[in-house]
Amino acid sequence: MSMTTPPPVPGGTGVPPGWYPDPGNPAVEHWWDGTAWTGHTRSPRPHRAGRALPVAVAGVAVVVAIAVAAVMLVPEDDTAAPPASAATSQAPSTAVPVPAPSPTPTPGATPGEDPTVLVDQLNGITLPVPDGWEKPEFTTTDLPTVVTVAEAPCPADTGRDCRRGTVTSSTVSADAGASYRKIAEQDIATAADRAYEEDALGNRHYGGIRSHRVVASRPAVVAGRTGHLVRWRVTTAFGPGGWVQSLAFPSPMGSESPVVVRFAFDAGPDGPALALMDEITRGIRPIGSSTGGGVGSSIGP
Structure with missing residues (x-):
């Protein structure tokens, strides 16, 4: 099958096995086995786990931006600096876990089942x-x-x-x-x-x-x-x-x-x-x- 490699998945180091849109026909998805396209196809399914990553990453960016803006708007006070422990406790955490992408199960199959x-x-x-x-x-x-x-x-x-x-x-x-x-x-x-x-x-x-x-x-x-x-x-x-x-x-x-x-x-x-x-x-x-x-x-x- 002559098809292009699917786009990289955000947060991953490669393209995992799973269903991806056919570059030549958006109405069809093909099964990518991790190294090459197979002959298995299906109609697109909504709410796929791998497609939520851009939204999650965008959400993290918004949280960080709001936190930075809040810090910049605090007036300076040279008379009393907060204790290090207090400053640490009030600093917003930017370590938000991003779920790893996983392949969508084959219709009618259990996760990990061989589609062939x-x-x-x-x-x-x-x-x-x-x-x-x-x-x-x-x-x-x-x-x-x-x-x-x-x-x-x-x-x-x-x-x-x-x-x-x-x-x-x-x-x-x-x-x-x-x-x-x-x-x-x-x-x-x-x-x-x-x-x-x-x-x-x-x-x-x-x-x-x-x-x-x-x-x-x-x-x-x-x-x-x-x-x-x-x-x-x-x-x-x-x-x-x-x-x-x-x-x-x-x-x-x-x-x-x-x-x-x-x-x-x-x-x-x-x-x-x-x-x-x-x-x-x-x-x-x-x-x-x-x-x-x-x-x-x-x-x-």
Whole structure:
């Protein structure tokens, strides 16, 4: 990313990690990791801690100026000089602490959380957040979710903007002894409906699904556990349709409840590259582990 370094932060010796205005677009803020700009963006947030410093410094200057003026206006009295202790006690203090700047927490994240990783505490896994994606501040569900940063008007002209790609992680209920292939095959219809038929709020941003075809169904090793994935290509009433995938696998925490990660990518030139589904799947890890994920070879469309 070609961007200038953010302006120095008053009171600091460098530019700490945090959100800063995009020099070319004031309506967007970018994440500065302390040494370089990243691909993460968001809308500006009011009342940021790092922006209060000029006001605090100005306040100190006013206090000092008033104190100096007061001293200059006191008439001289050569007959009695105040004791040193009294003069010291009445002198205004100029040692006003200035708070050190700190980065604004990532939306939906706790302070210090890595903005490039989505954590699913319930299922004991982490998912990578690709460049150009983010963890949204607001969603229609309470599921761990990552979405594309870019938005565009929904194809059905509902007056809303739609994300071009969405990935969610959840726990699902399954019959005792059900295979992960069966779990994925049963979940894919729900995943497709939520993405392209009718969302959780009853919106039909794509006008509904007209047809679908299965383009992949195979075993997959995720976070060191063997599961199964099913992928559909769906055709919608409006727009180019999309790709939907349900990836079912055992929780690395040893829980009996299966984990399902759902993918929904808009088709067409504006949608995410289909290969990114495999890349995200390979990047799923058990919490606290930097290795162990992967799906093997890529899956063709």
